[in-house]
Amino acid sequence: MKTIIINGSPKGNARNSNTRIISEEFVRGMKTPCDIKCIANSDLEELAHHIEKYDTVIIILPLYIHAMPGIMMNFIEHLKPASIQGKYLGFIIQAGFVETAQEKYVERYFASLAKQLNYNYLGTVSKGEAAGIYMFPKMFKKVLKKINDLGKIYEETHAFDQNIIEELGKPYELSKIQTFLFQLLCDLGLNNVGWHKMLRQNHAFDKRLDRPFL
Numbered sequence: 001m002k003t004i005i006i007n008g009s010p011k012g013n014a015r016n017s018n019t020r021i022i023s024e025e026f027v028r029g030m031k032t033p034c035d036i037k038c039i040a041n042s043d044l045e046e047l048a049h050h051i052e053k054y055d056t057v058i059i060i061l062p063l064y065i066h067a068m069p070g071i072m073m074n075f076i077e078h079l080k081p082a083s084i085q086g087k088y089l090g091f092i093i094q095a096g097f098v099e100t101a102q103e104k105y106v107e108r109y110f111a112s113l114a115k116q117l118n119y120n121y122l123g124t125v126s127k128g129e130a131a132g133i134y135m136f137p138k139m140f141k142k143v144l145k146k147i148n149d150l151g152k153i154y155e156e157t158h159a160f161d162q163n164i165i166e167e168l169g170k171p172y173e174l175s176k177i178q179t180f181l182f183q184l185l186c187d188l189g190l191n192n193v194g195w196h197k198m199l200r201q202n203h204a205f206d207k208r209l210d211r212p213f214l
């Protein structure tokens with residue numbers, strides 16, 4: 001089974017792309033590592049044609065504004081239904097917010113997209129709280145290990161491991177206590193410490209409340 005990984009982040013292969021890190025981790029250690037291609041800066045017509053050579057396509061993407069990034073939508077519009085049966089399409093979505101419930105709409109869309117494109121649906125793996133991976137890779141060692149195991153098991157079984165899907169998908173929604181504690185952090189302004197540091201480093205702190213479109 002020949003598999004291609006499509007990186008759906010607008011950051012493509014940039015050092016600070018979490019999708020790049022997750023894609024590389026998924027294939028690391030495979031006996032025959034899958035090819036990886038980025039949507040960003042690609043000729044979409046050519047890329048859509050290129051993936052037809054593979055039995056399975058796995059698209060790894062970030063969630064942007066509760067949806068898939070625009071370049072990913074654009075790429076989907078270039079895809080044609082598979083001309084033969086037996087092909088597979090799967091997705092790995094990663095996002096900044098903690099709850100993976102926010103990914104459920106795009107997941108439903110992906111399931112129906114696979115059908116429309118005459119692919120078997122391999123499933124969707126969702127991971128929240130992933131924004132810091134490129135900044136603090138050591139803190140995300142366990143998460144990256146799970147992604148690596150997911151890739152290795154995929155190579156052996158040609159399926160996404162259900163236990164790993166479940167583990168990565170937690171929490172689907174925060175409990176009442178977690179929501180209360182998170183609200184407390186927000187009230188104390190502690191949720192913004194890291195973001196404010198980045199804004200200062202980029203000399204953008206004073207502009208953080210700008211509303212350019214109003």
Ligand SMILES: Cc1cc2nc3c(=O)[nH]c(=O)nc-3n(C[C@H](O)[C@H](O)[C@H](O)COP(=O)(O)O)c2cc1C
Pocket residue numbers: 009010011016017018019020062063064065066067094095096097098102130131132
């Ligand atoms: C423009 C933009 C919009 C985003 N919107 C969301 C969002 O709606 N929900 C969420 O959980 N994370 C959101 N994020 C966070 C990204 O999903 C997260 O940082 C992800 O790891 C980025 O992957 P990348 O570095 O490969 O692009 C957003 C990030 C950006 C830059």
